[in-house]
Amino acid sequence: MSTRSNIILYTIILIASSVFLLFRYVILDNPNDFIKDLASTFALGGVTFSIGGFWQLFSTYGWQAIKCKMLYPNSKVYVSLSYLLQIRLDGDEKYLLVKGSKVNQYQPVGGVYRVFTDKNIKIDWEAEIKADRNNPKDLRFFTKAKYIPEIIKWFKSGRNREFGVWREFQEELIETNILSNEKFKHIDVDYLRTEEKMMNRENRFNDEKYHTILYDIFKVNLSSEQEQEIRKLYNENKYTDQYAFVTADEIRKMCFNDSHTKIGEHTIRTLDFK
Structure with a gap:
């Protein structure tokens, strides 16, 4: 998978996981067991996975190179x-x-x-x-x-x-x-x-x-x-x-x-x- 595709994937997973956790801990008053346990575990895993992915990209290429992929790829x-x-x-x-x-x-x-x-x-x-x-x-x-x-x-x-x-x-x-x-x-x-x-x-x-x-x-x-x-x-x-x-x-x-x-x-x- 290309660097640009990885960035898009990590971004989607991070946003989706963060929105779910916000919904789970801030909006819901009495979440059921499925939301409290299994789904929350997957959401926390998604946040960890995305942050780890971004860190690996940064360590390999640096922000300058990530900008090459995202901000001005065809320049x-x-x-x-x-x-x-x-x-x-x-x-x-x-x-x-x-x-x-x-x-x-x-x-x-x-x-x-x-x-x-x-x-x-x-x-x-x-x-x-x-x-x-x-x-x-x-x-x-x-x-x-x-x-x-x-x-x-x-x-x-x-x-x-x-x-x-x-x-x-x-x-x-x-x-x-x-x-x-x-x-x-x-x-x-x-x-x-x-x-x-x-x-x-x-x-x-x-x-x-x-x-x-x-x-x-x-x-x-x-x-x-x-x-x-x-x-x-x-x-x-x-x-x-x-x-x-x-x-x-x-x-x-x-x-x-x-x-x-x-x-x-x-x-x-x-x-x-x-």
């Missing part, structure tokens, strides 16, 4: 499920960013995950892939609000989707020749956290009303050879038209180079929480 939502990489030179506290391919700004290495072929998001969630994207497997799409709880639950399960972070690292740093393939045949990462922007009222693209964006944040653990190569890159050029090394303070200000160059707003999510 158009933009969804982006992605990962960001924190690449930092220890000691100097410099963060390596790359030039955005779509927007004139510097930002963390990363991007949206991709779905595997055995998961059809167009059928399951009525997903509409963004028109400016050529890869239909990208987890960046428009859908209806009623699917958001299911999407979040599916994403966090890790099933039927890309789980690693190597692809974007390779595309943005190796294939662009910023870093060498010889020293970066693989990377070791630590998962830091997942940051969520749930059902924010935004209209950035077309006729969508809300945005739901999830970022998995990872820290790249550099080997000694990898750190040497990045430090060499830093010493040669701290800022080019492909990459930049910036401080945490510049990331918070969302600009560097005497405030002339923009840093992506989402970059701050890669900083460590103090």
